[in-house]
Amino acid sequence: MTPLATLTEALASGRVRVIDLTHTLDPDFPVIVLPAEFGQCARFRMDEVSAYDHRGPAWKWHNLSMSEHTGTHFDAPIHWVTGRDVAKGSTDAIDPAAFVGPVCVIDCAQGAAENEDFILEPAHIAAWEAEHGPIPPGAWVLMRTDWSHRHGAAYLNLKDDGAHSPGPSPAAIRALLARGITGFGTECVGTDAGQAAHFDPPYPAHALLHGAGKYGLQCLRNLDQLPPRGAVLICPPLKIKGGTGSPLRVLALVEETP
Amino acid sequence: MTQPLAPPPKKNPARRTPVPTLPPAIRSRAALGLALAAAQGRFQLQTCTDCGAVQYPPRDACHRCLSTALVWQDQPRGAQLLAETTIHASPDPYFRERLPWRAGTVQLDAGPVALAHIHGDVARGARTRTALMLDRAGQGVLVALPEQETPHMQDDPALRAMGTHPSHRRILITDARAPEAPALTRALLDAGAAHVFLGLAERWRPFPAQPTLEAMKNVTLHPLDVTDADSVIDLAGSIGGKVDILINNARHIRPGGVITGTIHDASDALQKGALGLMRLAHAFGPALSARGADGVNSAAAWVTVLPAQSLAHDPGFAASTAAGAATRALSLSLRAELRAGGIRVLHVHAGPIDDDWHQPLPPPKLAPNALARAIVQGLEQGLEEVHAGDVARDIAERFAQNPALLAREMEGGA
Numbered sequence: 273m274t275p276l277a278t279l280t281e282a283l284a285s286g287r288v289r290v291i292d293l294t295h296t297l298d299p300d301f302p303v304i305v306l307p308a309e310f311g312q313c314a315r316f317r318m319d320e321v322s323a324y325d326h327r328g329p330a331w332k333w334h335n336l337s338m339s340e341h342t343g344t345h346f347d348a349p350i351h352w353v354t355g356r357d358v359a360k361g362s363t364d365a366i367d368p369a370a371f372v373g374p375v376c377v378i379d380c381a382q383g384a385a386e387n388e389d390f391i392l393e394p395a396h397i398a399a400w401e402a403e404h405g406p407i408p409p410g411a412w413v414l415m416r417t418d419w420s421h422r423h424g425a426a427y428l429n430l431k432d433d434g435a436h437s438p439g440p441s442p443a444a445i446r447a448l449l450a451r452g453i454t455g456f457g458t459e460c461v462g463t464d465a466g467q468a469a470h471f472d473p474p475y476p477a478h479a480l481l482h483g484a485g486k487y488g489l490q491c492l493r494n495l496d497q498l499p500p501r502g503a504v505l506i507c508p509p510l511k512i513k514g515g516t517g518s519p520l521r522v523l524a525l526v527e528e529t530p
Numbered sequence: 531m532t533q534p535l536a537p538p539p540k541k542n543p544a545r546r547t548p549v550p551t552l553p554p555a556i557r558s559r560a561a562l563g564l565a566l567a568a569a570q571g572r573f574q575l576q577t578c579t580d581c582g583a584v585q586y587p588p589r590d591a592c593h594r595c596l597s598t599a600l601v602w603q604d605q606p607r608g609a610q611l612l613a614e615t616t617i618h619a620s621p622d623p624y625f626r627e628r629l630p631w632r633a634g635t636v637q638l639d640a641g642p643v644a645l646a647h648i649h650g651d652v653a654r655g656a657r658t659r660t661a662l663m664l665d666r667a668g669q670g671v672l673v674a675l676p677e678q679e680t681p682h683m684q685d686d687p688a689l690r691a692m693g694t695h696p697s698h699r700r701i702l703i704t705d706a707r708a709p710e711a712p713a714l715t716r717a718l719l720d721a722g723a724a725h726v727f728l729g730l731a732e733r734w735r736p737f738p739a740q741p742t743l744e745a746m747k748n749v750t751l752h753p754l755d756v757t758d759a760d761s762v763i764d765l766a767g768s769i770g771g772k773v774d775i776l777i778n779n780a781r782h783i784r785p786g787g788v789i790t791g792t793i794h795d796a797s798d799a800l801q802k803g804a805l806g807l808m809r810l811a812h813a814f815g816p817a818l819s820a821r822g823a824d825g826v827n828s829a830a831a832w833v834t835v836l837p838a839q840s841l842a843h844d845p846g847f848a849a850s851t852a853a854g855a856a857t858r859a860l861s862l863s864l865r866a867e868l869r870a871g872g873i874r875v876l877h878v879h880a881g882p883i884d885d886d887w888h889q890p891l892p893p894p895k896l897a898p899n900a901l902a903r904a905i906v907q908g909l910e911q912g913l914e915e916v917h918a919g920d921v922a923r924d925i926a927e928r929f930a931q932n933p934a935l936l937a938r939e940m941e942g943g944a
Contacts, residue, residue, distance in 0.1 A: 299755070299761065300732075300733075300734075300755075300758075300761070311792060311794045312798075315757070315758070317758060317759075318759070320759065424734045425733065425734050430735065431736075
């Protein structure tokens with residue numbers, strides 16, 4: 273059998289399962305909140321054009337509006353100032369091979385449960401590799417925190433001194449870049465920690481990751497259904513001309529243990 | 531003595547809701563001046579600039595010298611009740627449903643003798659204080675009130691029939707996050723509102739006033755974002771049939787000119803202001819219109835809170851005031867649409883409010899408490915146009931005198 277025939281047979285038999293890592297696009301889903309004087313991330317909105325009525329008797333449809341960075345979404349290199357000159361750095365220009373690849377899941381759920389400002393450090397990556405083997409070049413690395421189980425105000429966790437949510441340290445991002453990853457993803461509203469403005473450099477999962485031409489995924493869910501390694505991630509963003517990112521459906525293919 | 535209104539019993543769900551009827555609404559162009567004065571709570575009569583005669587009812591020419599140089603001027607409110615009667619039979623559907631009804635003639639201190647509605651606490655032959663008030667059809671009518679305040683005088687059946695008093699009514703404030711929302715909630719409850727519903731957008735963002743509001747009796751918070759059609763429809767589906775007064779205070783104020791401002795802010799200002807009003811009107815308008823005669827706590831009013839500069843423009847807040855002008859235009863059309871249901875549309879023009887977005891501006895700025903008071907007073911008096919704060923009043927006066935001159939003067943900002 274060819275590799276693809278093997279895959280489709282495994283999908284049909286259930287030996288390979290498809291996991292949805294995406295939140296529903298919902299007008300009330302939180303978006304990142306910036307200082308009030310900056311431009312803000314547009315919320316997801318649906319405006320009904322017709323609903324089997326005088327505006328269109330046999331069909332229902334909506335006009336949509338949102339930010340490129342609303343809901344479960346993809347960050348392209350040109351999203352950040354450090355990635356502004358990256359070749360093929362917009363969603364329409366990225367090599368589509370980057371959108372399908374192996375995925376490593378680093379479980380930080382316990383740390384995030386104990387500390388809402390939990391920071392992923394190189395030591396956690398080293399410990400993961402000691403147990404599961406090296407992170408392969410071209411892999412997507414996802415930081416599991418179970419943060420997607422939070423709802424409403426607890427999700428953004430905004431306080432007077434800003435957001436408090438887990439994320440990677442600058443050293444951790446450098447360590448992942450050294451391994452040649454394709455991208456990094458999280459369950460929080462952004463790839464960076466809530467307090468990452470105070471890191472050096474600020475927002476390492478944007479500044480370092482996108483500066484190196486790598487990609488981001490955020491607002492993921494169901495990471496608790498993925499194995500630490502062995503799954504395949506599928507995350508093609510919309511092909512937006514000059515797009516800095518895009519809401520998308522993120523899927524994972526997981527082998528069922530017999 | 532006016533009998534105080536008792537809280538209305540629960541509605542009998544088996545009975546048909548009465549269809550709103552209106553008092554006679556046809557007026558001459560000249561007579562519309564009464565409505566303009568009544569809309570602002572002013573007592574104005576037609577005055578001849580040639581001979582000085584004050585006349586009532588309004589006409590196209592002076593009744594004494596036939597001059598057409600007539601202007602509307604504020605007049606003394608005092609009057610003497612000459613004759614009065616209580617009407618027990620009427621062929622008019624509106625008055626038939628509200629009999630008995632008291633009417634009579636008054637000798638106005640301003641000169642004319644006029645036919646007027648008579649408050650129940652005005653004794654035969656007494657001195658009275660006359661007011662121009664809007665009736666259910668939105669026309670200005672003369673009402674003879676007691677010279678001094680009497681207990682529960684706002685509960686007089688004629689005043690209740692004409693007015694939009696918050697007492698016993700259930701009121702929706704669309705934006706709990708607006709700076710005036712807590713003070714407005716308190717002021718409405720103090721005025722006797724039965725319940726205040728507050729719309730809260732984006733519950734996932736911090737809202738420091740939430741514990742205070744949630745602790746208040748007869749106050750509930752509900753998910754509502756006027757930029758999201760579904761949330762508006764969901765709330766109307768839940769409480770639309772018991773919102774007697776809707777106060778739309780959702781607005782998006784940001785500094786910036788046409789060149790220096792952002793499309794993003796302009797879009798947000800239009801989405802939240804003008805289009806938010808349309809979404810609310812789609813969802814809440816039909817039930818409001820249908821409930822204009824629904825007993826003591828009938829639907830009564832829609833309030834649109836506007837920036838004072840919506841009458842002109844403010845180069846320092848170009849998009850916000852343009853959105854305010856668009857909101858005002860839509861709200862004027864809404865006023866015409868809701869009129870048939872007897873629902874009054876009150877515009878409250880707010881001067882620059884003392885909040886983060888006006889922080890570098892010098893005084894006078896409008897305190898949120900003062901805006902709340904102005905809204906409640908406008909409802910208590912049944913007005914259509916309220917200008918809250920010194921800046922708003924100044925803009926309104928200049929707008930009335932010469933809109934083109936105001937536009938030129940506004941180049942320097944409000």
